[in-house]
Amino acid sequence: xxxxxxxxxxxxxxxxxxxxxxxxxxxxxxxxxxxxxxxxxxxxxxxxxxxxxxxxxxxxxxxxxxxxxxxxxxxxxxxxxxxxxxxxxxxxxxxxxxxxxxxxxxxxxxxxxxxxxxxxxxxxxxxxxxxxxxxxxxxxxxxxxxxxxxxxxxxxxxxxxxxxxxxxxxxxxxxxxxxxxxxxxxxxxxxxxxxxxxxxxxxxxxxxxxxxxxxxxxxxxxxxxxxxxxxxxxxxxxxxxxxxxx
Amino acid sequence: xxxxxxxxxxxxxxxxxxxxxxxxxxxxxxxxxxxxxxxxxxxxxxxxxxxxxxxxxxxxxxxxxxxxxxxxxxxxxxxxxxxxxxxxxxxxxxxxxxxxxxxxxxxxxxxxxxxxxxxxxxxxxxxxxxxxxxxxxxxxxxxxxxxxxxxxxxxxxxxxxxxxxxxxxxxxxxxxxxxxxxxxxxxxxxxxxxxxxxxxxxxxxxxxxxxxxxxxxxxxxxxxxxxxxxxxxxxxxxxxxxxxxxxxxxxxxxxxxxxxxxxxxxxxxxxxxxxxxxxxxxxxxxxxxxxxxxxxxxxxxxxxxxxxxxxxxxxxxxxxxxxxxxxxxxxxxxxxxxxxxxxxxxxxxxxxxxxxxxxxxxxxxxxxxxxxxxxxxxxxxxxxxxxxxxxxxxxxxxxxxxxxxxxxxxxxxxxxxxxxxxxxxxxxxxxxxxxxxxxxxxxxxxxxxxxxxxxxxxxxxxxxxxxxxxxxxxxxxxxxxxxxxxxxxxx
Ligand SMILES: Nc1ncnc2c1ncn2[C@@H]1O[C@H](COP(=O)(O)OP(=O)(O)O)[C@@H](O)[C@H]1O
Ligand SMILES: [Mg+2]
Numbered sequence: 194x195x196x197x198x199x200x201x202x203x204x205x206x207x208x209x210x211x212x213x214x215x216x217x218x219x220x221x222x223x224x225x226x227x228x229x230x231x232x233x234x235x236x237x238x239x240x241x242x243x244x245x246x247x248x249x250x251x252x253x254x255x256x257x258x259x260x261x262x263x264x265x266x267x268x269x270x271x272x273x274x275x276x277x278x279x280x281x282x283x284x285x286x287x288x289x290x291x292x293x294x295x296x297x298x299x300x301x302x303x304x305x306x307x308x309x310x311x312x313x314x315x316x317x318x319x320x321x322x323x324x325x326x327x328x329x330x331x332x333x334x335x336x337x338x339x340x341x342x343x344x345x346x347x348x349x350x351x352x353x354x355x356x357x358x359x360x361x362x363x364x365x366x367x368x369x370x371x372x373x374x375x376x377x378x379x380x381x382x383x384x385x386x387x388x389x390x391x392x393x394x395x396x397x398x399x400x401x402x403x404x405x406x407x408x409x410x411x412x413x414x415x416x417x418x419x420x421x422x423x424x425x426x427x428x429x430x431x432x433x434x435x436x437x438x439x
Numbered sequence: 440x441x442x443x444x445x446x447x448x449x450x451x452x453x454x455x456x457x458x459x460x461x462x463x464x465x466x467x468x469x470x471x472x473x474x475x476x477x478x479x480x481x482x483x484x485x486x487x488x489x490x491x492x493x494x495x496x497x498x499x500x501x502x503x504x505x506x507x508x509x510x511x512x513x514x515x516x517x518x519x520x521x522x523x524x525x526x527x528x529x530x531x532x533x534x535x536x537x538x539x540x541x542x543x544x545x546x547x548x549x550x551x552x553x554x555x556x557x558x559x560x561x562x563x564x565x566x567x568x569x570x571x572x573x574x575x576x577x578x579x580x581x582x583x584x585x586x587x588x589x590x591x592x593x594x595x596x597x598x599x600x601x602x603x604x605x606x607x608x609x610x611x612x613x614x615x616x617x618x619x620x621x622x623x624x625x626x627x628x629x630x631x632x633x634x635x636x637x638x639x640x641x642x643x644x645x646x647x648x649x650x651x652x653x654x655x656x657x658x659x660x661x662x663x664x665x666x667x668x669x670x671x672x673x674x675x676x677x678x679x680x681x682x683x684x685x686x687x688x689x690x691x692x693x694x695x696x697x698x699x700x701x702x703x704x705x706x707x708x709x710x711x712x713x714x715x716x717x718x719x720x721x722x723x724x725x726x727x728x729x730x731x732x733x734x735x736x737x738x739x740x741x742x743x744x745x746x747x748x749x750x751x752x753x754x755x756x757x758x759x760x761x762x763x764x765x766x767x768x769x770x771x772x773x774x775x776x777x778x779x780x781x782x783x784x785x786x787x788x789x790x791x792x793x794x795x796x797x798x799x800x801x802x803x804x805x806x807x808x809x810x811x812x813x814x815x816x817x818x819x820x821x822x823x824x825x826x827x828x829x830x831x832x833x834x835x836x837x838x839x840x841x842x843x844x845x846x847x848x849x850x851x852x853x854x855x856x857x858x859x860x861x862x863x864x865x866x867x868x869x870x871x872x873x874x875x876x877x878x879x880x881x882x883x884x885x886x887x888x889x890x891x892x893x894x895x896x897x898x899x900x901x902x903x904x905x906x907x908x909x910x911x912x913x914x915x916x917x918x919x920x921x922x923x924x925x926x927x928x929x930x
Contacts, residue, residue: 245879267882277883283876287898293884296894301885332898333880349884 195221195258195274197357197389203252204234204241211237213414214253219357222383224390226400226425229411230433235393236280238411239359243267243277257357271301274356278346278363280393285333290345291315293333294352301353315352322348323374339366347378354382359391364399376402397429412437457497459540461703463488468633469533472524482520492516495640502609502643507620515629515639522633527789527820532731532757538700550607552593561585564665568694573910578690579658580605584644584675585665598656604649605660608676611647618649622680626709626765627737634733638674638705645675645706650685650716659688659721659908666695666702666730677708681716681744688719690911693754695727701756702730710738710746714768717745723911725918726754728783734760740801742768748775748792749906751915753922756786761820763793766801766829774804776903778915781815781847782922791820791852796829796862805836808900812843813925819851825862834864841871841899843892871899893920 197219204212211234219225227235241248242255244267254263262270285293294315298306306314319326322344334342343363350358363375380403382388394400400408400422408425410418410433418424418436428436467484470476476484485491495516499509554562554571565571565583574581580594582605589607598605604615611619629639646662666673681687695702704726712718718738726732732755738746748762764773775792794803809817823834840849849870857864873895881891896919897904904912 243879243883246875266887267879268885268887271883271885279880279883283874283880285877285880285895285898287901288881288894289898289901292894292898293881296886296890297884353885 194387195356195389197275198256199238199242199253200256201253202238202241202250202255204237205249205251206237206247210251211248211414212241215411215414215416216253217409217416217419219389219391221356221387221389223407224379224383224392224400224403224405226405226408227391227393227411228395228408228425228428228433233411234414235411236361239277239280239361239391239393242359243270243275268300271353271355276350276353276355276358278343278350278358278360280361280365282334282342282346284335286335288333289329290331290333291329294329294349297349298352318348318351321374322351322378323370324348340368340371343367343375344371347375351378351382354386355388357389357391358382359393361393362395363392364394364396372399372402375399379403397425400425410436457489457494459490459494460488461537461540462535464490464637465535465537466533468524468528469530472526472528472530478520485520490516490640498641498643505612505616508612511624511629512640515636518630518636519633519640522630522636525632525634527759529757529787531785531787535701535731537703537731540703550589551591554591557590561590564694565663568663568692570661570663570692574661577658577908577910578661579603579656580660581663582607582646582661583663583665584646584673589644594660595658598660601654601656602651603654603656604647606647608642608645608647608678615647615649618680619647619678622678622709622711623676624707624709626711626739627707627735631735634705635707635735638676638707638733638735641705642674642676642707644673646677646679646689648679648687648689650679650681650687652682653684654682655686656688659690661690661692663692664694664706666704666726673702673704673706675706677706679709679718679720680711681713681718683713684715685713686717688721688908690908691720691722691724693722693724693726695730695754700729704730704755705733706735708734708736712738712740712744712746714742714744716741717747719747719749720762721749721907721911722751723914724750724752724754724758724760728754728756728786730755732758732760734758736760736762738762738764738773740764740766740768740771740773742798743770744768745771746773747906748773748777749903750775750777750790751903751907751918752777752779752788752790753915753918756783757789758787759789761791761793763795763822764803765795765797766803766832767797768801769798770800770802771798772802774806776806776906777808778900778903779807779809779817780919780922781809781811781817782813782925784814784846786813786815787818788815789818789820791818791822793822794824794834796823796825796832796834796859799828799830799832801829801832803834805834805838806902807836807838808841808903809839809849810841810843810896810899810919811847811849812923814844814846816847817849819849819853821852822854822856823864824856825859825864827858829859830861832859832862834862836864836866838866838868839871839899840869841873841896843873843896889923893923896923
């Protein structure tokens, strides 16, 4: 059983304070939803947790199982079991997707696997998340559709089997089949690996699918509401206005 | 056996050292660039530096050369004094502490075809680089040049049986005077520029290869050049003639340990692919970071022939390399793929391929990729020329720069001269800066900063790496990673 604690996190971007003291905890096997209007700081939170150099933590800490990991290098956080699926992953034209997948598999998932095993695993997962194998030979995200990008992020989550996964809008711009594949993957990893989740989303649908435990609402850099799935239902019906004011 | 070493009985083992003041030669050349010296003053300065007709005659005598070669050297010396200094010669060369040039060193070893006969101290240079190993596994032939002289030459029997000639040029000049004389400095005339002329006057060592008609060599052959001591100049000459319908892949490797003072290198490569022949010429240049490197490379491609240049210009501090192909016959084609790396303050990599379309329906493709960091400077000067009459010719140029930090600079001076209306000449240029977001993404996949940086860099040159034989791609990989290690944290 692991626990990830975010304590009183203040984050500055380009000289502007975007997060103004955010705290929450996630335990293994729990699924938390993070909702909130555009620009409220959800992506900022996910990038700051992982240590993006532009998103400066000015106060507060991130604790993983009693270790303060606030200032660790990003790759060290990943080694300890954190994972982020990006809302808008950047294109990396020169690096082939297959090269990246093999590299991360070797670093994180199974450093001792043989090349043929790795490739076999990657092939299988590519199929499971419904991606065409031809994408493996392309530059990372080079000419990928929105849905293909999201599936590629989920593929990597499945490969790395993190203790905690932050998924930043994994359901935006994804077709119905894609949504199902993504939700199934989340559930599967929860069952097999007891992964804990923070799922950033605007839609109730994915949360119903995976049966989220808690829902938080972020507004102007602070958590303004927390509750059960009822909260997501309310947002779905009345919009953010209703929950932010109440 | 193909190569007979001159064994005992020949007691000419006295080391000959003719020393030139290279600082003086470079300074005079730079002053001449600004017309601060007239020709007779330049001549006086050069003689003072130690380079005179007498010196040349001495070299030619030691090397027991035929009369025509002595005349060629003297003519080259004359041209060196007469020709204007090329404008790409940077003034900074005048301020460097360049060691005297040992014009002609006879190494303490005699040429051999057995590694066992090479003294340990010298063999070590090659062992570290895995040369004897890759020869055994991979190469059809190898000529190794240490200091100014070839010390090792061996060609596998399957090649000699097919009539392939591969040996140091000195020996080819003696044993195959006709074919040697026909092409030597014909493809790259010494009159081309000042340092080509200097090469003509002082050349020593190198490789000569002749591939007979329709002989296709499946294993690559290699020439490996090492600058082993301080005060060293290397003026090696490589001449490859591929007769009609033949194929050869020649790999040129260059290496030098780090020495205290600057060394000067002024080599020349001439390639001739006759009708339907194909030559692939791969260079892995990894001179130490205090070598001034001039490499004069030119090829002829006859009808339907193909020339492929692949170059990894990684080492040296100042480097000037412009692989050029003259497409002389209908349907001839050429590609030139060049990677340059400028990895430190003041490091200067001047490169640029040149394609001259001199016949109808000729095709060329240039891909130049330069990588810079730590304040290095990359300069591209390319040329595509389509002559009158070269109907239906096609040329494509791609010139990309990757800069890993703000201190680093890249300049591009592409030049197109198209004299035929229906020629199709396309040019692309891109400048990339490694982005923080890309690095962050890779680190989010568990890859550390160094590894992520080298993934981005190697990804950038993937197009060229693909063209290298596996062993050499691996070596290039390793060298680039070593260089990136110097980089420290990327801002
Ligand atoms: N790289 C950045 N540069 C400048 N401002 C930024 C940057 N990233 C985020 N912001 C600002 O921070 C605020 C929160 O943005 P973001 O975290 O992307 O919100 P959300 O993901 O909730 O839509 C916005 O006002 C946004 O403009
Ligand atoms: Mg967002």
